[in-house]
Amino acid sequence: MKQELYKNFAENEVKPLAAEVDEEEKFPVETVKKLARYGFMGIPFPKEYGGQGGDNLAYAMAVEELSKVCATTGVIVSAHTSLCAAPIYEFGTEEQKQKYLIPLAKGEKLGAFGLTEPNAGTDASAQQTRAVLEGDHYVLNGSKIFITNAGYADVYIIMAMTDKSKGVKGISAFIVERDFEGFSVGKKEAKMGIRGSATCELIFENCKVPKENLLGKVGQGFKIAMKTLDGGRIGIAAQALGIAQGAIDETVKYVKERKQFGRPIAKFQNTQFTLADMQTKTDASRLLVYRAARAKDNNERYSSFAAMAKLFASETAMEVTTKAVQLHGGYGYTREYPVERMMRDAKITEIYEGTSEVQKMVIAGTLLK
Amino acid sequence: MKIVVCIKQVPDTTEVRLDPKTGTLIREGVPSIINPDDKSGLEAALRLKDEIGAKVTVITMGPPQAEKALKEALAMGADEAILLSDRAFAGADTWATSSTLAAAIRKLDYDLIIAGRQAIDGDTAQVGPQIAEHLNLPQVSYVEDLERDGDSLILKRVFEDGYHKVKVKMPCLITTLSEMNKPRYMSVSGVLDAYREKEVIKWTLDDIEVNKEHIGLKGSPTKVKKSFTKGAKAAGKKFEVTPQEGAKIIVEKLKEKYII
Numbered sequence: 001m002k003q004e005l006y007k008n009f010a011e012n013e014v015k016p017l018a019a020e021v022d023e024e025e026k027f028p029v030e031t032v033k034k035l036a037r038y039g040f041m042g043i044p045f046p047k048e049y050g051g052q053g054g055d056n057l058a059y060a061m062a063v064e065e066l067s068k069v070c071a072t073t074g075v076i077v078s079a080h081t082s083l084c085a086a087p088i089y090e091f092g093t094e095e096q097k098q099k100y101l102i103p104l105a106k107g108e109k110l111g112a113f114g115l116t117e118p119n120a121g122t123d124a125s126a127q128q129t130r131a132v133l134e135g136d137h138y139v140l141n142g143s144k145i146f147i148t149n150a151g152y153a154d155v156y157i158i159m160a161m162t163d164k165s166k167g168v169k170g171i172s173a174f175i176v177e178r179d180f181e182g183f184s185v186g187k188k189e190a191k192m193g194i195r196g197s198a199t200c201e202l203i204f205e206n207c208k209v210p211k212e213n214l215l216g217k218v219g220q221g222f223k224i225a226m227k228t229l230d231g232g233r234i235g236i237a238a239q240a241l242g243i244a245q246g247a248i249d250e251t252v253k254y255v256k257e258r259k260q261f262g263r264p265i266a267k268f269q270n271t272q273f274t275l276a277d278m279q280t281k282t283d284a285s286r287l288l289v290y291r292a293a294r295a296k297d298n299n300e301r302y303s304s305f306a307a308m309a310k311l312f313a314s315e316t317a318m319e320v321t322t323k324a325v326q327l328h329g330g331y332g333y334t335r336e337y338p339v340e341r342m343m344r345d346a347k348i349t350e351i352y353e354g355t356s357e358v359q360k361m362v363i364a365g366t367l368l369k
Numbered sequence: 370m371k372i373v374v375c376i377k378q379v380p381d382t383t384e385v386r387l388d389p390k391t392g393t394l395i396r397e398g399v400p401s402i403i404n405p406d407d408k409s410g411l412e413a414a415l416r417l418k419d420e421i422g423a424k425v426t427v428i429t430m431g432p433p434q435a436e437k438a439l440k441e442a443l444a445m446g447a448d449e450a451i452l453l454s455d456r457a458f459a460g461a462d463t464w465a466t467s468s469t470l471a472a473a474i475r476k477l478d479y480d481l482i483i484a485g486r487q488a489i490d491g492d493t494a495q496v497g498p499q500i501a502e503h504l505n506l507p508q509v510s511y512v513e514d515l516e517r518d519g520d521s522l523i524l525k526r527v528f529e530d531g532y533h534k535v536k537v538k539m540p541c542l543i544t545t546l547s548e549m550n551k552p553r554y555m556s557v558s559g560v561l562d563a564y565r566e567k568e569v570i571k572w573t574l575d576d577i578e579v580n581k582e583h584i585g586l587k588g589s590p591t592k593v594k595k596s597f598t599k600g601a602k603a604a605g606k607k608f609e610v611t612p613q614e615g616a617k618i619i620v621e622k623l624k625e626k627y628i629i
Contacts, residue, residue, distance in 0.1 A: 001440060001564070005555045039557035052558040062557070 002058055006065035009038060015069035021196030022072065022341050027152055028196055031073060036107020040066075040077055045089055049097055050105035056231075056293040060238040064289070067242025068249065071345035072196035074242055078235030079148040080104070083353075084111025084157050087228045088175065091216040100155055100175055112153035113232075114144035114202050115225050122358055124159075125168040125222065129204060131160035136211050138162075138174065140204040143186070146352070150200035151185040154178050157228070158202070159221045171221035175213040182207030193344035230303045232353045234296065237289045237309035240317035240349035244282040247317075247324035247342045251275065254328055254337070271327060278320045285313035304366035311359035314349035321346040370423040370517075372414040373474055374447070375484040375497065376407040378431055378438035382489050403438045406485025410545035412552040413515060414483055415446045421517060424448050426477060430458055430469050436569050443563040444555035455573040460586025463491075467499030468588065472579035473572060474504065481522070482542040486511060494544070501542035509535050510544040530626055 013034055021028050035041055043059040045051025052058075059081060067074030085104040088096055103109040120126040129142025140160050147156075156176045163170035176183055186201030216224050252275065255266040265271050288309040295302035321343035325332040332339045350356045380399045388395050403411070414425045427442040429435050430453040439450035453473050461469065474482060482504075484497030494510070501508035514525035518536065524543060526533040537543075555563075574584070582588055608618055623629045 001437070001444065001555070002557070002560050004441075005444070005557065005560055009554050037556075038554050039559075043557055047558065052556075052561060054557060054561055058557070058561070 002054075003061055003065065005038070006062050009034075009040075010065045010069045010073075014066055014073050018070035018072075019335070019338065019341070021070060022193075023195075023335070025190070025195045027198045028070075028073060028076070029152070032076060032107070032110065032152075035073075035077065039107075041080060041107030041110075042085060042105025043081065045085060045101065045105045049089065050102035052105075055297040056234060057290060057297060060234055060289055060293040063235050063238040064242040064245070064286075067239040068246035070196075071239060071243050071342070072194045074239040075148060075194055075197050075236075076110075078232065078239055079113060080111045080153070082232040082235040083113030083148075083228055084153070084155055086231050087113075087157050087173070087215060087224055090227070091173070091220070091224050092175075093212075095212065096175060096215065104155060109154040110149055110152055112147055112149040112156045113228065114147050114156055114158045115229075116144060116146050117142070118145055122355060124225065125171070127159060127161045127171055129158070129160040130164075131162050131172060131174065131209070133162070133211070138209045138211065138214070140174070140176070140182070140207040140209055142204050144202040146189065146199055147202050148197055148199055148352075150202060151188070151198050156183075156202065157215060157224075158204075159225050160204075162218055162221075166219060168222040169219045171225070172218050173215040173221040173224045174209050175215050176207065176209055180207055180209060191348075193341070193346070193348050195344075229353055230306050231296065233306040233310040233359070234289065234292050234302075236349055236353045237285070237292065237306065237313040240310070240313040240346065241282065241285045241289050243342050243346050243349065244278070244285065244313070244317040244320040247321045247339055247346075248275065248278050248282060250337065250339055250342075251278070251324045251327050254331075258329075258331075265327070274323055274327060278323055281316045282320060285309070285316045288312050304363050307354070307359040307362035310349075310354065311356050311363070314346070315356060317346040317349050318343075370417065370421065370481070371477075371479045372417065372423050372425050372481045372483060373477055373479045374407070374411045374414050374425060374427045374442070375470060375482065375500065376411060376427055376429050376438060376442060377404045377485070377488045378402070378429065378435040379404045379488050379490040401434070401437065403441060404485050404488045404490075405547035406487060406545055408485070408552045409547045409549050410483040410485050410543075411442055411445065411447065412550045413512075413545055414481075415553065416550070417517065418446065426451065426479075428453065428470065428473060428477075430454070430461070430466055430473075432459075439569045440563045441555060443567045443569075444559035445553055446556075446559060449570065450567070451570045451572060453572050453577070457574045457581070457585050460589065461584065462589035462591035463493050463495035463499060464590055465584050465586075465588040467496045467503060468579060468583040469577070470496070471500045471503035472577040474500065476577065480539045482506070482540070484542065484544050486544045486546050497542060497544035504542070506540055506542050507537050508542045508544070509537050512543045512545050513549045515543070515549075530628060 039052045042051035043054040044056050047053045063074050063078050088101045104111050131138040131140045158174045158176045162172040182205045184203045186203045189199040255271050258265050292305040292309040295305050324339040325343050378401050381402045384399050386395050417423045425447045426449040427447045428451040487494035509524050511527045512524045513527045516523050521536050521538045524535045526535050
């Protein structure tokens with residue numbers, strides 16, 4: 001019944017806007033409000049913190065269903081839930097949860113996460129943003145790039161160096177509000193896919209962050225970031241899974257209608273075999289995604305499971321959407337049909353929240369430990 | 370305020386396909402939904418609950434799988450759900466159905482009973498009005514809008530070519546149209562609670578006081594003689610005219626019917 005709700009909502013409220021959101025690079029503000037109303041913005045958090053009292057599997061399924069019709073909407077929910085609300089839930093103090101988690105989980109506020117910098121991508125330890133303690137507050141200086149939900153988000157989890165001499169152990173995490181003095185949102189990226197999602201630079205110029213907004217302990221930032229990304233990968237894997245399934249659903253419809261050589265192209269074995277491969281790989285992704293979500297719900301070690309889910313689901317999404325365009329032929333290459341958008345949207349899932357190569361490092365790391 | 374909403378689980382007729390050979394409906398694999406008129410009635414009840422506070426009880430008579438429709442109503446925000454299910458109720462026509470539902474509703478406290486106008490699988494529009502007769506309540510059918518006014522309701526009762534504004538004192542029964550609102554979705558926590566915390570109350574024949582002559586197949590006076598597909602209506606009038614003349618004709622016709 002959860003899936004029925006997600007599907008009805010996605011089909012009626014999200015799908016009709018998907019092409020426009022992409023074409024006009026429009027952040028779907030109204031949709032986010034509706035998502036909040038029906039409880040999509042805090043699925044895996046307990047009710048006492050404003051959440052829905054669901055689990056990570058229920059959350060992954062929501063991202064999957066939304067991403068079937070609009071990957072932009074999927075990543076808005078995923079970044080908000082996994083990268084902002086989740087670390088506050090896992091590492092925040094009771095005061096921080098009261099102040100930030102409750103409005104985030106209710107969807108009254110939107111969240112974002114800032115780790116990546118111009119010179120710190122996959123090598124996230126090379127952080128240049130600095131935070132210096134001055135009396136009762138930290139002063140942040142530096143910049144972040146490629147930040148999802150930037151500008152629209154009210155609350156940001158920001159990583160910054162508090163002690164460069166300690167390397168990764170010198171990184172700390174902070175909760176930064178959009179209105180904090182010295183914090184501004186910079187250039188918005190023009191992207192290949194997920195074009196409705198706001199991806200911007202964040203700039204900190206003597207940004208004053210109250211001491212009580214330190215998330216976790218001093219020097220714990222890198223650990224918090226890595227744990228947060230472990231969880232985030234379930235969301236992105238679910239997004240990739242949704243994109244793949246959405247492309248298959250569109251293709252199944254198309255091949256039954258499209259006639260060539262006097263019959264629907266669904267009658268050709270090439271179409272059938274291609275679709276069979278597409279669905280088999282997508283179902284395999286689904287099982288990997290659900291396994292990772294279940295493991296997180298059961299408090300098992302899930303980093304490697306999440307990495308496998310993201311690696312496989314994102315590569316499957318790329319492969320499946322490419323084949324979906326191929327089966328649509330020339331029409332598939334046009335914006336008349338949604339599969340070209342899905343193909344553009346799929347690519348990012350192999351890159352953000354850890355590239356495919358990073359996922360392989362995590363998986364191998366677990367194996368060879 | 371206490372509201373009882375009668376709902377029916379029906380096959381989603383937008384998804385029903387015809388068997389090209391036999392001409393009959395293929396019901397297999399067709400999803401079941403809450404009948405649209407009923408769902409709008411539920412939404413109207415939930416809006417009253419949001420605005421002025423109300424306890425909303427949903428009730429349905431049906432097979433055990435109708436529980437799913439009740440769970441959906443709970444997930445949308447209903448407070449209580451009752452499933453009337455018993456082999457003895459099976460095969461009921463509208464008379465037997467309304468006798469059974471009325472007997473169950475007699476056990477409940479209510480100010481207002483809402484039923485959808487008609488079900489998309491039967492289209493009789495009889496069960497709601499019959500319940501009102503069984504319970505000796507005033508009834509207003511075809512309601513498209515409602516507001517509460519003290520112990521009364523002010524209702525917009527729609528006809529093909531106009532509407533009435535009707536004030537009716539509660540307790541009463543109304544039948545609602547799907548056009549009256551856009552029902553809300555279930556919420557995520559609503560779904561989770563519907564399965565984890567809220568139970569559907571199950572009543573059988575033993576739980577209600579009803580004349581056994583008036584329930585189930587035996588208590589159904591309706592006898593189906595034959596069923597057939599309705600023939601097409603006669604062709605409408607055709608005018609081969611310019612757009613300007615066409616517009617004039619449309620305006621005349623609309624005036625004729627007092628639509629404008």
